[in-house]
Amino acid sequence: MKSAAKFDVIIVGAGISGLYMLFQMRELGLSALVIEAGGGVGGTWYWNRYPGARCDTDTIEYSYSFDEDLQQEWVWPERYPTQSEILNYLNHVADRFDLRKDIRFNTRVEAAVFDEKARRWQVGTDDGAALTARFLIMATGSISEPNIPKIDGMESFRGPIHHTARWPHEGVELAGKRVAVIGTGSSAVQAIPVIAEQAAQLTVFQRSPQWSVPAHNRPVDPDFVAEIKADYAGFRARNRLESGAQLSHIPANDFSAAELSEEERRRVLEERWQLGGFPFFGAFKDITVSLESNKATADFVRDKIRAIVNDPAVAEMLTPDYTIHCKRPVLDSGYFETYNRPNVRLVDLRATPIQAIRPSGIRTSEAEHEFDLIVLATGFDNMTGALLRIDIRGRGGLSLREAWAEGPVNYLGLQVSGFPNLFTITGPGSPSVLTNMMVAIEQHVEWVAECIRFMISNDHALIEATEEAQVAWVARVNEVANATLWVSCHNWYQGDNIPGKPRVFMPLPGFPPYVEKCEDVVANGYAGFLLS
Numbered sequence: 001m002k003s004a005a006k007f008d009v010i011i012v013g014a015g016i017s018g019l020y021m022l023f024q025m026r027e028l029g030l031s032a033l034v035i036e037a038g039g040g041v042g043g044t045w046y047w048n049r050y051p052g053a054r055c056d057t058d059t060i061e062y063s064y065s066f067d068e069d070l071q072q073e074w075v076w077p078e079r080y081p082t083q084s085e086i087l088n089y090l091n092h093v094a095d096r097f098d099l100r101k102d103i104r105f106n107t108r109v110e111a112a113v114f115d116e117k118a119r120r121w122q123v124g125t126d127d128g129a130a131l132t133a134r135f136l137i138m139a140t141g142s143i144s145e146p147n148i149p150k151i152d153g154m155e156s157f158r159g160p161i162h163h164t165a166r167w168p169h170e171g172v173e174l175a176g177k178r179v180a181v182i183g184t185g186s187s188a189v190q191a192i193p194v195i196a197e198q199a200a201q202l203t204v205f206q207r208s209p210q211w212s213v214p215a216h217n218r219p220v221d222p223d224f225v226a227e228i229k230a231d232y233a234g235f236r237a238r239n240r241l242e243s244g245a246q247l248s249h250i251p252a253n254d255f256s257a258a259e260l261s262e263e264e265r266r267r268v269l270e271e272r273w274q275l276g277g278f279p280f281f282g283a284f285k286d287i288t289v290s291l292e293s294n295k296a297t298a299d300f301v302r303d304k305i306r307a308i309v310n311d312p313a314v315a316e317m318l319t320p321d322y323t324i325h326c327k328r329p330v331l332d333s334g335y336f337e338t339y340n341r342p343n344v345r346l347v348d349l350r351a352t353p354i355q356a357i358r359p360s361g362i363r364t365s366e367a368e369h370e371f372d373l374i375v376l377a378t379g380f381d382n383m384t385g386a387l388l389r390i391d392i393r394g395r396g397g398l399s400l401r402e403a404w405a406e407g408p409v410n411y412l413g414l415q416v417s418g419f420p421n422l423f424t425i426t427g428p429g430s431p432s433v434l435t436n437m438m439v440a441i442e443q444h445v446e447w448v449a450e451c452i453r454f455m456i457s458n459d460h461a462l463i464e465a466t467e468e469a470q471v472a473w474v475a476r477v478n479e480v481a482n483a484t485l486w487v488s489c490h491n492w493y494q495g496d497n498i499p500g501k502p503r504v505f506m507p508l509p510g511f512p513p514y515v516e517k518c519e520d521v522v523a524n525g526y527a528g529f530l531l532s
């Protein structure tokens with residue numbers, strides 16, 4: 001029998017976190033292999049090629065900070081980078097640091113089993129390779145496993161069905177086509193205005209209306225960039241401290257709606273609306289905890305939707321009835337305006353649900369709609385989907401699927417009790433999607449790298465979260481989340497978008513206190529972990 005190839009570290013995924021993890025492991029002089037299902041680097045930016053795909057975080061902060069020359073040299077043309085610009089950047093990073101030679105592309109990890117005797121992870125891939133490593137690092141992304149809804153008759157449709165996160169690399173011809181888009185999350189809101197311009201007809205099937213605000217994308221101001229680059233390190237440090245709900249270097253205002261008159265509230269909201277993007281959600285300091293600030297902000301956006309959309313019945317359908325910022329906020333470029341076009345229709349799935357997909361189109365409870373192409377903008381099995389698709393087994397054969405049957409228990413979002421030497425980058429239980437992903441990823445990768453360095457220099461073979469620390473951590477995440485308005489609606493933070501998924505709040509609100517906690521854990525000899 002062929003013996004398994006041995007590595008110090010196996011990293012699953014060559015997205016933003018996998019690339020940086022590989023860089024860090026090399027710095028420690030370890031042998032590391034990255035296994036990537038895609039044909040190139042980039043993770044989410046490799047897969048999500050739908051029309052209009054862009055990041056919703058400013059370029060100036062959606063980039064690595066670990067290398068001063070890299071951050072000084074790279075030039076971003078626009079406020080929000082397109083998918084292809086980010087992919088170019090990540091390809092450049094892979095080349096610049098010569099990372100590709102340790103990445104195995106077009107290979108999917110299917111199983112990982114902890115061998116207690118050898119104290120190593122055995123990793124199995126879809127090409128039948130057998131690999132082992134002392135450390136296994138899951139850099140599989142928080143928003144990476146597509147949610148393909150089960151709709152009767154899907155396979156009978158005569159035309160193509162494309163999920164936004166699996167968009168064909170060669171592009172899709174839209175001219176002259178009758179197109180359906182199912183879903184109205186970030187991906188749909190970005191794609192819809194672009195598809196509407198090209199397609200003959202576009203019909204949007206909406207389950208939940210969306211709170212969306214203008215991105216106000218624009219070319220980057222060179223003076224602003226020069227100012228940031230004169231002290232990029234200082235900018236990054238402030239960014240880490242302020243990186244909160246508004247996901248922007250522009251901090252939230254330091255007052256609440258309750259402190260202002262009606263007129264002042266409107267003025268502040270209008271100023272923030274003109275800034276565009278996530279800063280809008282920082283008009284008041286407490287939009288995610290105060291119902292009054294939340295309602296003031298929501299009422300303002302409701303009025304904007306009514307003012308933009310010509311048909312009052314369509315405007316009503318597009319207006320959300322739940323707390324704003326409760327689902328992850330969406331930024332748009334002409335989303336609501338698109339519904340004024342004569343070739344665009346909106347179908348409210350709450351009133352008329354989809355019953356089946358037919359060879360010629362989609363049948364709702366009310367009508368048959370004919371299409372040439374169906375776009376599933378139905379999102380992801382967020383935070384746990386990519387991890388649970390792999391058959392991961394820890395001590396005593398315990399599977400992660402069993403361990404997480406009631407929701408993703410973990411410690412610091414970094415480790416799961418019973419799974420020694422396995423780390424999750426931006427895993428559930430860490431701030432991840434509630435902060436700038438770049439900032440969250442760098443902090444996690446650096447923490448894990450330092451932990452591995454510590455273990456090697458102190459001759460520790462294994463690190464494992466204790467059961468007690470894990471129970472306390474899960475309680476803490478729930479306590480923090482339950483004090484916010486994020487639990488006041490149906491959202492994917494709680495798994496509400498996936499039928500049957502346990503309803504548990506997965507990300508941890510509050511990045512700076514989380515970093516403090518991680519640093520305290522280290523200062524106290526890795527408190528909550530068992531080192532052996």
Ligand code: NA7
Binds near residue numbers: 150184188328
């Ligand atoms: P999202 O934000 O999860 O949006 C998915 C959308 O698809 C959302 O409107 C869902 O409605 C809708 N959906 C999901 N399943 C169905 C079914 N079965 N039928 C009809 N509609 C459905 O994913 P995106 O790709 O747009 O964005 C992902 C992240 O990328 C985003 O948060 C940013 O971080 C960037 P729902 O709201 O669940 O009722």
